[in-house]
Amino acid sequence: xxxxxxxxxxxxxxxxxxxxxxxxxxxxxxxxxxxxxxxxxxxxxxxxxxxxxxxxxxxxxxxxxxxxxxxxxxxxxxxxxxxxxxxxxxxxxxxxxxxxxxxxxxxxxxxxxxxxxxxxxxxxxxxxxxxxxxxxxxxxxxxxxxxxxxxxxxxxxxxxxxxxxxxxxxxxxxxxxxxxxxxxxxxxxxxxxxxxxxxxxxxxxxxxxxxxxxxxxxxxxxxxxxxxxxxxxxxxxxxxxxxxxxxxxxxxxxxxxxxxxxxxxxxxxxxxxxxxxxxxxxxxxxxxxxxxxxxxxxxxxxxxxxxxxxxxxxxxxxxxxxxxxxxxxxxxxxxxxxxxxxxxxxxxxxxxxxxxxxxxxxxxxxxxxxxxxxxxxxxxxxxxxxxxxxxxxxxxxxxxxxxxxxxxxxxxxxxxxxxxxxxxxxxxxxxxxxxxxxxxxxxxxxxxxxxxxxxxxxxxxxxxxxx
Amino acid sequence: xxxxxxxxxxxxxxxxxxxxxxxxxxxxxxxxxxxxxxxxxxxxxxxxxxxxxxxxxxxxxxxxxxxxxxxxxxxxxxxxxxxxxxxxxxxxxxxxxxxxxxxxxxxxxxxxxxxxxxxxxxxxxxxxxxxxxxxxxxxxxxxxxxxxxxxxxxxxxxxxxxxxxxxxxxxxxxxxxxxxxxxxxxxxxxxxxxxxxxxxxxxxxxxxxxxxxxxxxxxxxxxxxxxxxxxxxxxxxxxxxxxxxxxxxxxxxxxxxxxxxxxxxxxxxxxxxxxxxxxxxxxxxxxxxxxxxxxxxxxxxxxxxxxxxxxxxxxxxxxxxxxxxxxxxxxxxxxxxxxxxxxxxxxxxxxxxxxxxxxxxxxxxxxxxxxxxxxxxxxxxxxxxxxxxxxxxxxxxxxxxxxxxxxxxxxxxxxxxxxx
Numbered sequence: 001x002x003x004x005x006x007x008x009x010x011x012x013x014x015x016x017x018x019x020x021x022x023x024x025x026x027x028x029x030x031x032x033x034x035x036x037x038x039x040x041x042x043x044x045x046x047x048x049x050x051x052x053x054x055x056x057x058x059x060x061x062x063x064x065x066x067x068x069x070x071x072x073x074x075x076x077x078x079x080x081x082x083x084x085x086x087x088x089x090x091x092x093x094x095x096x097x098x099x100x101x102x103x104x105x106x107x108x109x110x111x112x113x114x115x116x117x118x119x120x121x122x123x124x125x126x127x128x129x130x131x132x133x134x135x136x137x138x139x140x141x142x143x144x145x146x147x148x149x150x151x152x153x154x155x156x157x158x159x160x161x162x163x164x165x166x167x168x169x170x171x172x173x174x175x176x177x178x179x180x181x182x183x184x185x186x187x188x189x190x191x192x193x194x195x196x197x198x199x200x201x202x203x204x205x206x207x208x209x210x211x212x213x214x215x216x217x218x219x220x221x222x223x224x225x226x227x228x229x230x231x232x233x234x235x236x237x238x239x240x241x242x243x244x245x246x247x248x249x250x251x252x253x254x255x256x257x258x259x260x261x262x263x264x265x266x267x268x269x270x271x272x273x274x275x276x277x278x279x280x281x282x283x284x285x286x287x288x289x290x291x292x293x294x295x296x297x298x299x300x301x302x303x304x305x306x307x308x309x310x311x312x313x314x315x316x317x318x319x320x321x322x323x324x325x326x327x328x329x330x331x332x333x334x335x336x337x338x339x340x341x342x343x344x345x346x347x348x349x350x351x352x353x354x355x356x357x358x359x360x361x362x363x364x365x366x367x368x369x370x371x372x373x374x375x376x377x378x379x380x381x382x383x384x385x386x387x388x389x390x391x392x393x394x395x396x397x398x399x400x401x402x403x404x405x406x407x408x409x410x411x412x413x414x415x416x417x418x419x420x421x422x423x424x425x426x427x428x429x430x431x432x433x434x435x436x437x438x439x440x441x442x443x444x445x446x447x448x449x450x451x452x453x454x455x456x457x458x459x460x461x462x463x464x465x466x467x
Numbered sequence: 468x469x470x471x472x473x474x475x476x477x478x479x480x481x482x483x484x485x486x487x488x489x490x491x492x493x494x495x496x497x498x499x500x501x502x503x504x505x506x507x508x509x510x511x512x513x514x515x516x517x518x519x520x521x522x523x524x525x526x527x528x529x530x531x532x533x534x535x536x537x538x539x540x541x542x543x544x545x546x547x548x549x550x551x552x553x554x555x556x557x558x559x560x561x562x563x564x565x566x567x568x569x570x571x572x573x574x575x576x577x578x579x580x581x582x583x584x585x586x587x588x589x590x591x592x593x594x595x596x597x598x599x600x601x602x603x604x605x606x607x608x609x610x611x612x613x614x615x616x617x618x619x620x621x622x623x624x625x626x627x628x629x630x631x632x633x634x635x636x637x638x639x640x641x642x643x644x645x646x647x648x649x650x651x652x653x654x655x656x657x658x659x660x661x662x663x664x665x666x667x668x669x670x671x672x673x674x675x676x677x678x679x680x681x682x683x684x685x686x687x688x689x690x691x692x693x694x695x696x697x698x699x700x701x702x703x704x705x706x707x708x709x710x711x712x713x714x715x716x717x718x719x720x721x722x723x724x725x726x727x728x729x730x731x732x733x734x735x736x737x738x739x740x741x742x743x744x745x746x747x748x749x750x751x752x753x754x755x756x757x758x759x760x761x762x763x764x765x766x767x768x769x770x771x772x773x774x775x776x777x778x779x780x781x782x783x784x785x786x787x788x789x790x791x792x793x794x795x796x797x798x799x800x801x802x803x804x805x806x807x808x809x810x811x812x813x814x815x816x817x818x819x820x821x822x823x824x825x826x827x828x829x830x831x832x833x834x835x836x837x838x839x840x841x842x843x844x845x846x847x848x849x850x851x852x853x854x855x856x857x858x859x860x861x862x863x864x865x866x867x868x869x870x871x872x873x874x875x876x877x878x879x880x881x882x883x884x885x886x887x
Contacts, residue, residue, distance in 0.1 A: 063733055066733075066734055067732070067733070067734060070734070157780065161780060161781075161782045164782065165692075165696055165782075167688065168688050168689070168691055168692035168696060169692055169696075169697075171684075171685045171686075171688035171689040171692060172688075172689035172692045172693055172697070172706050173706070174685055174689065174752065175689065175706055175709045175710045175713055175752065175753060175756070176705070176706060176709050178713060178724075178749050178752070179709050179712070179713060181724050181728055181749075182716065182720055182721075182723075182724045185723060185724050185726075185727030185728055186720070186723060186724075186727075188727065189727065255491065256491045256494055256495055257491075257495075258491075259487050259488045259490070259491035259492075260488065260491040260492045260495055262488055263485070263488025263489060263491065263492055264492070266488075267485060267488055267489075268492075276492050276496065279496055279499060280492070280495045280496065280499075282499055283495065283498065283499060285806070285807075285810075285868060285872065286502070286810070286865070286868075287809075287810025287811070287812065287839050287842075287864060287868070288810070288812065288813075289810070289812040289839045289840075289842045289843050290502075290506070290810075290842070290861050290864070290865070291502075292843070292846070293842060293846045293857060293858075293861065294502055294505060294506070296846060297846065297854065298505055328495075328498045331495050331498075332495075335495070359477055359478065359480075359481045360481060361480060361481045361483075361484035361485065362477070362480075362481075364484070365484075382715070385715060388717075389716075389717025389718070389719065389720075390717070391717070391718065391719045391812070391813035392812045392813055392839075392843065395813075395816075395843075396843065396846060396847075416717070416719050416813070419719055419723070419817075420719070420813065420816055420817070423722075423723075423726065423816075423817050424816060424817075424821060437723070438723060438727070441719070441720055441723040444717060444719070444720065445716065445717075445720050448715065448716060448717055449712060449716075452711075452712060452715040453712075456711065
C-alpha cells in the first residue's frame with residue numbers, strides 16, 4: 001500500500017513539474033510577463049509542495065499506525081474477556097490475532113480471538129482508508145495552494161531555495177535527534193531500574209549477579225525479593241574489570257603508539273612514513289570481531305599453554321589476553337593522533353633546542369613532548385574512551401562472571417560484556433535485569449562523553465596555542 | 468666523567484631512543500602480519516570441501532518414481548533408501564554397526580545431493596553414476612590435516628574403524644577436495660560441512676544498502692548546511708558539538724537505542740537487515756558528516772565568489788560548483804564510513820541478528836545474519852570445522868573492506884583537485 005502511495009505521489013510530482021514549467025512558459029510568452037525565475041523553478045516549487053507534506057504525513061502515519069492499532073486491539077481483546085497477566089502474553093495474543101487475520105494461524109481459534117481478529121480487520125481497513133483519503137486531501141490542498149501562489153508570479157526560485165534550506169536544516173537536526181533518542185531511550189529504562197534498585201546500591205555495590213533477578217516483574221516485587229535484588233546489581237566489579245582491561249590495553253597501546261608516533265613524526269623518511277602509517281592504520285580498520293576471534297581462539301589458549309608450562313594457572317579468558325589484543329587495536333588511535341600533534345609543534349622550538357647543542361632525542365624528550373603534552377594526553381584519553389566502549393573483543397575473549405580481581409591471569413568482565421550478555425536471547429522487558437543493561441549503557445555513555453569532552457578540549461586548546 | 472664520555476653517553480641515548488621508535492613501529496607492523504597470517508592459515512582450507520566419490524545405482528524398487536518424472540514428483544520423492552543402499556556399498560562393512568559408522572562419514576545432505584543428481588537427469592533409473600558426495604565435518608577436517616589422528620580413540624571424534632575406512636578411501640583415491648560451493652551458497656547450519664555465508668552475505672548487503680540510502684543523503688545535506696548556510700549561532704554550535712560527540716559514542720549504545728526505539732517502540736521486525744541498516748545509518752551518520760564537511764571546506768572561497776559574481780544565487784553557487792568539486796572527498800568519506808559499518812557487530816547483536824537463520828533472506832524484512840555476526844556466532848561453536856569457516860568468513864569480510872578502502876583512496880587521488 002505504502003509503495004503504491006509513494007509511486008502515486010512520485011507520478012503526481014513529476015507531472016506537476018512539467019505542468020508548472022510549461023504553464024508558466026506559456027503565460028510568460030502569451031501575456032509577455034517577465035518571470036522572476038526560470039520556468040523550471042515553478043516546476044520544482046510544485047514538486048516540493050506536492051511531495052513533502054504527503055511524504056512526511058505518510059512517514060509519521062506509518063510509524064504510529066501499528067502501535068495504535070496494537071493498543072486498540074489489545075484493549076478490545078481484554079474487553080471481550082481475554083486474560084493476560086503481562087505485556088508478553090498480550091503481545092502473544094496480538095500476534096495470534098494478526099496471524100488469524102493473515103490466514104497463517106493454525107491453532108485453535110476461540111470466540112475471543114475470532115471477534116478480535118474481525119475487529120483487527122475492521123481497524124486495518126479503517127486506518128488504510130483514512131490514510132489514503134487524508135493523503136489525497138493533503139496533496140490536493142497543497143497543490144491548490146501552490147498553484148495559486150504561482151499564479152501571482154511570485155519569486156519561485158527564492159521560495160524553492162527557502163524550502164530546500166529548511167530541508168538541509170532538518171537533515172542537520174537528525175544528529176540532535178539521535179542524541180536525544182539515545183538519552184531518552186537510556187534514561188527511560190534506567191529510571192525504571194533505579195525505581196527498583198537504589199542508585200547507591202548500584203554505584204557502590206560489590207556484587208554483580210543479575211541472573212538472580214531473572215523473570216521477575218518489577219511492578220510487583222515482594223519485600224524478600226527486594227532484599228535479594230538489592231545486592232545483585234553492584235557496579236563496582238564491572239567498572240573495576242572494565243578499567244583493568246582498559247589499563248592493560250593502555251599499557252600496550254601507549255608506549256607502542258607513542259613511540260611509533262614520535263618516530264614517524266621526527267625520524268622517519270617520507271618514504272618510510274608513507275608506507276608504515278597506512279599499514280599501522282589497518283589495525284584500526286580491522287573489525288573488532290576479528291580481534292575477538294583472534295584473542296579467544298589463538299591468544300587466550302596460547303597464554304594458558306605458556307602459563308601451564310610455567311606452572312601458573314591462567315584462565316583461558318584472562319584479562320591479559322583481552323587487554324593485550326585491545327591494546328593492539330588501539331595503537332593506531334594513539335600513534336596517528338600523537339603523530340599529528342607532534343607535527344604541529346612549531347619548528348622554531350626544535351631549532352632553538354638544537355642551537356644550544358641538544359641531540360635530537362633530547363630535543364624530543366625535553367622540548368617537543370612537553371610542548372605537545374596536552375595534545376598527547378587528549379589522544380590517550382580518546383583511546384581510553386575507545387577501550388572502555390569496545391565490545392566485541394571483551395565479549396569474545398573476557399569472562400562473563402564478575403570477579404573483583406587485580407590478577408591479570410584471571411578472568412574479569414566488563415560493562416559492555418554484561419550489556420550484551422543480558423540482552424542476547426530472550427529478554428523479559430520490564431524485568432530489572434533487562435533494565436540494568438540500559439543503566440549500564442547510560443553509565444557507559446556518560447563516562448565516554450566526559451572522557452571525549454576533556455580530550456577534545458585538551459586537543460583544541462593545544463591546537464589554538466600553536467596555530 | 469669527561470666531556471667525551473658524556474658526549475658518548477648522550478649519543479648512545481640518542482641511538483637507544485631511535486631504536487625504541489623503530490621497534491614500536493616494527494612491533495605494530497608485526498601484529499598486522501601475525502593477525503593476517505593467522506587468519507589466512509586457518510581459513511584458506513575452508514574454500515575447499517572434502518568429497519567422497521561414490522557410485523550410486525538408482526534402483527527402481529527403492530524409488531516410487533519413474534524415468535522422466537516431473538520436477539515436483541522428484542522433489543517429493545523419498546531418496547533415503549537409495550542413499551543408504553548406495554552409501555553402505557562404499558566400503559565392505561561387516562555388520563549393522565559398521566554400516567552406521569560408515570554412514571556417518573557422509574554429510575547430512577547426502578540424500579539431497581543424490582536427489583539433485585536425479586533432478587539434473589531424470590532418466591537415471593536402472594543406471595549407475597559416480598557422484599562426489601560431501602564428506603562429514605570430521606572426515607573433512609581429518610583430510611585437510613586439521614585433525615590429529617594420533618590421539619587415543621576415546622578423545623577422538625572419529626573411531627578407529629572410521630579411520631580404517633578413511634585410509635581405504637585414500638588408498639583407492641575415492642576421496643578428494645573440490646571447490647566448496649556450499650560455503651558461498653548455503654545459509655547457516657549446525658553442521659560445519661554444510662554451513663555457508665550465503666545468508667550473511669545477503670544480510671550484510673541489504674544492511675549496508677539501507678545504511679547507504681539513509682546515511683549518505685542526510686550526511687551530505689547536513690554537511691552542506693553546516694558548512695555553507697548555517698549562521699554562526701548557538702544552535703549551529705550545538706549541532707556541531709553533537710556531531711563530534713556522536714562520532715565517539717560506543718557502538719553498543721546505538722544498539723541500545725535501536726532496541727528501545729526501533730524494536731520496542733516502533734516495533735519494526737526483529738533480526739532484520741532493515742533495523743540493522745537504520746541502526747548502522749544512525750551510527751555512521753556523524754562519521755560521514757565529518758569527512759564531508761572537510762571536503763566542502765577544502766573548496767576555496769574563490770569558486771563560490773566566482774559563481775556569485777556572475778549572478779548565481781547562493782544555492783546555485785553551492786549546488787552547481789562547490790558540491791560537484793567536493794564530491795570525490797564526500798564519496799570516499801562515505802565509503803570509509805560504510806566499511807566501518809560493514810564490520811560493526813555489537814549493535815547488531817543487540818537487535819537480535821544472532822538468531823539462527825538457515826534461509827537466505829529474500830528481502831530486507833526477513834530475519835537474517837550479517838558477516839561479522841556470523842563470525843561471532845561460529846566462533847562460539849565448539850565444532851572444529853567452524854574454526855576454518857570463521858576464518859574464511861573473516862577473509863571475505865577483510866577483502867570487502869580492502870576493496871572498499873581502495874575505492875575510497877582511488878576516488879580521492881584520481882578525482883580530488885588540489886588547491887594550491
